[in-house]
Amino acid sequence: MDNQKNTEIQYNIDYRDIKYPRLEFKTGSLLLVLPKNYQKQTTLLEKHKKWIQTKNQTINTALQQAKTKTLNQTRTTQELKTLVNQTTQKIQKEHNFKINKIIYRKMKTKWASHSQKNNLTINTLLKHLPQKLIEYVIFHEMTHTKQRKHNQTFWNTIAKKYPNHQTQEKNLLIYWFLVQEILTKTTLNNKKQEKATKSCEK
Numbered sequence: 001m002d003n004q005k006n007t008e009i010q011y012n013i014d015y016r017d018i019k020y021p022r023l024e025f026k027t028g029s030l031l032l033v034l035p036k037n038y039q040k041q042t043t044l045l046e047k048h049k050k051w052i053q054t055k056n057q058t059i060n061t062a063l064q065q066a067k068t069k070t071l072n073q074t075r076t077t078q079e080l081k082t083l084v085n086q087t088t089q090k091i092q093k094e095h096n097f098k099i100n101k102i103i104y105r106k107m108k109t110k111w112a113s114h115s116q117k118n119n120l121t122i123n124t125l126l127k128h129l130p131q132k133l134i135e136y137v138i139f140h141e142m143t144h145t146k147q148r149k150h151n152q153t154f155w156n157t158i159a160k161k162y163p164n165h166q167t168q169e170k171n172l173l174i175y176w177f178l179v180q181e182i183l184t185k186t187t188l189n190n191k192k193q194e195k196a197t198k199s200c201e202k
């Protein structure tokens with residue numbers, strides 16, 4: 001067999017009351033979400049081998065690159081709020097994105113999110129990131145006021161301002177692994193250590 005590499009990738013299995021199996025990388029490692037009594041996982045892994053390897057490589061690269069970056073430990077939450085306010089106002093002027101209100105909290109699965117009411121939720125852990133990356137996250141979320149999903153229209157809008165948005169998204173993943181160290185220190189009691197692989201989940 002030539003799929004030795006595939007079997008080396010560790011994974012967890014979660015049996016749920018579902019009809020179809022699916023693969024997830026939300027936690028930074030592979031999770032097989034399977035219908036109860038499902039037994040064809042070897043075939044499933046073989047079928048999605050390429051996708052698994054690509055995802056795994058992306059995560060490993062990010063983990064390696066995390067060693068070359070450091071977190072901003074001096075920016076306060078208040079300074080983050082000022083920066084977010086200035087940035088949203090600037091973007092609202094330049095584009096026709098309307099934000100209702102901004103909510104701040106520490107989140108364990110994403111950097112930010114946007115609601116249907118056009119509320120923006122900002123992860124206060126963003127204060128540890130470089131300013132340019134914070135500005136990107138805000139622009140990304142505000143673009144969701146026009147396009148909820150991560151479809152081509154969405155990325156085309158993003159690309160007009162950020163032709164290198166793939167790099168920004170990669171950096172967000174790298175920094176995500178870095179802030180996990182802060183999160184694990186402050187939430188030792190939390191059973192779930194979830195790690196997002198995107199700037200937000202849509």
Ligand SMILES: [Zn+2]
Nearest residue numbers: 140199200202
């Ligand atoms: Zn998004």
